[in-house]
Structures are given as structure tokens and as C-alpha cells.
Amino acid sequence: MTDKDSLRATLRARRRAASGAIPAWPPFVALLSPALVVASYVPVGGEADPAALERAARAAGCTLALPHVVDRATPLAFLAWDAGAVLTEGPFGLRQPPAHHAAVAPDVVLTPLVGFDRQGNRLGQGAGHYDRAFAAFPDAHRIGIALAVQETDQLAPDPWDVPLHAIATDREWIVP
Ligand SMILES: Nc1nc2c(c(=O)[nH]1)N(C=O)[C@@H](CNc1ccc(C(=O)N[C@@H](CCC(=O)O)C(=O)O)cc1)CN2
Ligand SMILES: Nc1ncnc2c1ncn2[C@@H]1O[C@H](COP(=O)(O)OP(=O)(O)OP(=O)(O)O)[C@@H](O)[C@H]1O
Helix, strand or coil: CCHHHHHHHHHHHHHHCCCCCCCCCHHHHHCCCCCCEEECCCCCCCCCCCHHHHHHHHHCCCEEEEEECCCCCCCCEEEECCCCCCCEECHHHCEECCCCCCECCCCEEEEECCEECCCCCEECCCCCHHHHHHHHCCCCEEEEECCHHHECCCCCCCCCCCCCCEEECCCCEECC
């Protein structure tokens, strides 16, 4: 087990033991406009729920998208998605749009976190799906979503890590 793996286990356990709603914090709502594509996610395994931010994006007229995963090795695609549209079962217990939905380029990426720090460093699932998405869409606004209990001071960023622009928790909007 690497340091990152054991940190993931600790932070996932902390996340499972906690709960809390992530509000659509005013600075998030302020950056929305109808021309934007906002990528959200369907929470699994006790992940923080981005539903309020998703609703705010929809209310602002944004196009919504969800990640689509084939396997660990294949880069994420972001597929257009409307509220209520059918989702299918994907790998890792994920629910995602069917593969025929249009691939879109996200302007805002709501990113599920395993852990984060106040510098905007991030720990994810370890498959590099979001790392690679951030490299593929370098101009997208990267917003981490997490419960406040997922904050840690144990992150040592790797060379490929791209920092978050902001983190929305149940307690605050954090700008590194
Ligand atoms: N809700 C959600 N959707 C997402 C992600 C995510 O973290 N959360 N992703 C983020 O990249 C991408 C999917 N990639 C993933 C890569 C690996 C694992 C994974 O290894 N999961 C563990 C279970 C972890 C747990 O216990 O919480 C496993 O299946 O063993 C999951 C998703 C895109 N969609
Ligand atoms: N731009 C990239 N292109 C190709 N592979 C990458 C890129 N960025 C990261 N990776 C690979 O993906 C893996 C990411 O592992 P890491 O532990 O940093 O993931 P993480 O911090 O949990 O983030 P993620 O949510 O992206 O999985 C590493 O093996 C790394 O080599």
C-alpha cells in the first residue's frame, strides 16, 4: 500500500461516517451563464452530493454533462445530459449517460473528491481519470466537491497534479 492508498482509505472512512449538504455557494452561482457546459457527477459510496450546484447550473441555463467511464485505463468522456434522462450502469457501480449521448467540452468540472487541502491539491480515486481530464481541458474551471471532514494536510502533489480553482464543502467555499 502506498501512502496515497492508505490516505484514501482513511479519508473514505471519514467521509462514510459523515453527512452534510453542499450548498450552491454564491461565488459558484456568480460564475454561471447560459453558454457554459457544467460537468457534474452522480455520487456513489457516500460521496458529497452536487445536486444543489447542478440545480443552480440548470436554473442559469447551463448545459449539463456527466462523466462516462469505460474502464480504469480509458480517459473520461463528458456526455451531455438532461435532468431525468435515463442513466445506465457503468463500471465501479457508477450510473452514467448511455454512450450514444454527445461528447461535450466542459467549462466547469464539478469534481468528486476523496481528499483536499487548502492549497487546492486533490486526492481522487487514483485511476487518473480527472487528472487526465484536467490535462485535456486545461481552461475548464475545476471545482472540487467534498465534505469538510475530507480536508487533510497530508497531500504531497505529484508532477501531473493540476490544482483546483475552488472547493465547495458543506461548511464553506474555499478559494486556495
Ligand atoms: N461519482 C463519481 N463518478 C465518477 C468518479 C468518481 O470518483 N465519483 N470518477 C473519478 O475518477 C470517474 C470514474 N472513475 C473511477 C475510478 C476508480 C474508481 C474506484 O476505484 N472505485 C473503488 C471504490 C472506492 C470507494 O470505496 O469509494 C472501487 O471500485 O474499488 C471509481 C471511479 C468518473 N465518474
Ligand atoms: N495527464 C495525464 N496523462 C496520463 N496519465 C496521467 C495523467 N495525469 C495522471 N496520470 C496517471 O494517473 C494516475 C493518477 O494517480 P493519482 O494517485 O494522482 O490520482 P488521484 O490523485 O487520485 O486523481 P484522479 O481523481 O485523477 O484519479 C497516475 O498513475 C498517473 O501517472
